[in-house]
Amino acid sequence: MAADVGVRGKPLYSLDKEDEEGEFERIRQSGRERLMELSRPKDIKIGYFTNVGPNVMWGTQEMLWPLNPNIQKASERVEQLATPKKDFSTVDSKGRPLFLYSCGRPSQIWDAPPRTQQEASQRVQLLANPKAFHSGYKEDRSQFFYSCGRNSPIWTVTQGAKSAGERPRTNQLATHRNPVREFQPARQIETIIPGPALSASASERLQTLATPKNRSEGPFRDPKWPVTPAAKNASAKARSQELARPKGTTDGYMLPKDEMWPISKAAKRATASGRVGELSKPVVRASMDHVQFNPDAFVVKETALKGVIPKRVFDLANPSSR
Numbered sequence: 001m002a003a004d005v006g007v008r009g010k011p012l013y014s015l016d017k018e019d020e021e022g023e024f025e026r027i028r029q030s031g032r033e034r035l036m037e038l039s040r041p042k043d044i045k046i047g048y049f050t051n052v053g054p055n056v057m058w059g060t061q062e063m064l065w066p067l068n069p070n071i072q073k074a075s076e077r078v079e080q081l082a083t084p085k086k087d088f089s090t091v092d093s094k095g096r097p098l099f100l101y102s103c104g105r106p107s108q109i110w111d112a113p114p115r116t117q118q119e120a121s122q123r124v125q126l127l128a129n130p131k132a133f134h135s136g137y138k139e140d141r142s143q144f145f146y147s148c149g150r151n152s153p154i155w156t157v158t159q160g161a162k163s164a165g166e167r168p169r170t171n172q173l174a175t176h177r178n179p180v181r182e183f184q185p186a187r188q189i190e191t192i193i194p195g196p197a198l199s200a201s202a203s204e205r206l207q208t209l210a211t212p213k214n215r216s217e218g219p220f221r222d223p224k225w226p227v228t229p230a231a232k233n234a235s236a237k238a239r240s241q242e243l244a245r246p247k248g249t250t251d252g253y254m255l256p257k258d259e260m261w262p263i264s265k266a267a268k269r270a271t272a273s274g275r276v277g278e279l280s281k282p283v284v285r286a287s288m289d290h291v292q293f294n295p296d297a298f299v300v301k302e303t304a305l306k307g308v309i310p311k312r313v314f315d316l317a318n319p320s321s322r
Contacts, residue, residue: 034268065295 074082120128202210236244272280309317 034270
């Protein structure tokens with residue numbers, strides 16, 4: 001479906017080429033050849049004279065120029081550098097799998113080499129002895145009661161503690177804390193109505209206030225009523241005419257232009273001059289594919305290849321001795 005811009009910015013849609021040609025023919029016959037010309041889409045300005053070199057698609061791995069087969073042969077040093085690095089993501093440097101160090105697995109007991117399988121020295125045996133308790137330490141109760149996963153023990157209460165009497169201090173500590181003075185208990189959800197309120201009867205005053213307002217059913221006044229001849233023949237006073245006068249505009253005020261104004265036939269049939277046609281021609285520029293491409297970007301000049309490093313540059317290139 002082709003879409004062209006018509007009069008007042010409205011698009012002209014056509015289903016096929018014949019309908020489009022018919023639409024343009026109708027516009028041309030109506031004297032709007034200039035509008036038909038402006039409604040056509042802009043053409044691409046890349047021609048054969050701006051297309052320099054091969055058609056390059058940037059971002060691909062294709063070479064611009066064919067390479068020499070001798071250059072494609074890699075040396076031993078290049079092959080050594082091209083060797084991929086060894087993957088240590090699954091095993092360590094000694095070839096042991098890394099899952100042995102993962103969370104939740106027991107510690108691995110490695111096999112000791114034969115040269116280390118010998119008796120421990122006297123110093124190692126001394127360091128391996130556990131730390132002894134203090135000489136004055138007395139174990140009051142078994143330690144397994146406080147170990148992880150065991151219940152708290154039930155202590156045996158003496159008969160004297162069971163038959164002990166109450167003390168004023170104990171009763172004071174056992175008393176619960178009183179609420180603040182501003183504390184109000186929660187109210188009941190349902191409001192309890194007393195019996196006299198349920199059996200009460202409305203007074204005469206309440207009956208009067210509960211009576212609805214009486215409104216007459218008619219007849220009402222007609223929306224149109226006759227006007228007297230004196231009111232019809234009355235004339236406005238000078239003061240009323242002065243107040244009824246609309247506010248005037250300021251000096252230099254101009255009325256707004258209409259949204260549409262007629263176009264003269266001379267303007268419709270006008271043709272562009274030679275100078276205007278020359279200025280309307282677009283500037284032809286090279287495409288971005290060839291502007292950014294420079295085949296001599298990595299070419300070294302012959303004078304640079306035959307150049308000699310000055311003595312000053314050679315002295316500055318030497319590392320500083322410390």
